[in-house]
Amino acid sequence: MINLDVKEGSLERAFESFKNYSVDGYKTSVGTATNAKGRSEITAFPELMTFYVNRVELKDGRLSKNNSKFEYPQVLQFNRQKDRFEYKLDKDCEEV
Numbered sequence: 001m002i003n004l005d006v007k008e009g010s011l012e013r014a015f016e017s018f019k020n021y022s023v024d025g026y027k028t029s030v031g032t033a034t035n036a037k038g039r040s041e042i043t044a045f046p047e048l049m050t051f052y053v054n055r056v057e058l059k060d061g062r063l064s065k066n067n068s069k070f071e072y073p074q075v076l077q078f079n080r081q082k083d084r085f086e087y088k089l090d091k092d093c094e095e096v
Contacts, residue, residue, distance in 0.1 A: 001050040001051070001052050002015070002018055002049070002050065002051050002052070003018065003052050003054055004017075004018060004051055004052065004053050004054065004070075005017060005053075005054050006053050006054060006055045006066050006068050006070050007057075007066065007068065008070075009068065009069065009070060009071065010070065010071040010072065011051070011070075011071065011072035011073070011076070014053075014070075018040060019039060019040050019041065020037070020038075020039055021037075021038050021039075021040070022035050022036060022037050022038070023035070023036040023038065042078070045078075053070055055067065055068075
């Protein structure tokens, strides 16, 4: 399952955020706190790919639902060479 944040507004932006993320307060092996940066990649597609659009956020210590608009196409095309979703089909895209 790929967790997408509704605050990003679209599948494309949320997927980019999912791929390139940071971990605040990461502790290194010597105990130093730092902001670690990570990257996720799809190397092989599963038979079923699930996206979860996270609409829950913490505000003033309480859970709140974010009803912001989130755009996504009816058919997803993924460009493996560019490692991103495309809204227009071209020769490097495949339907997901």
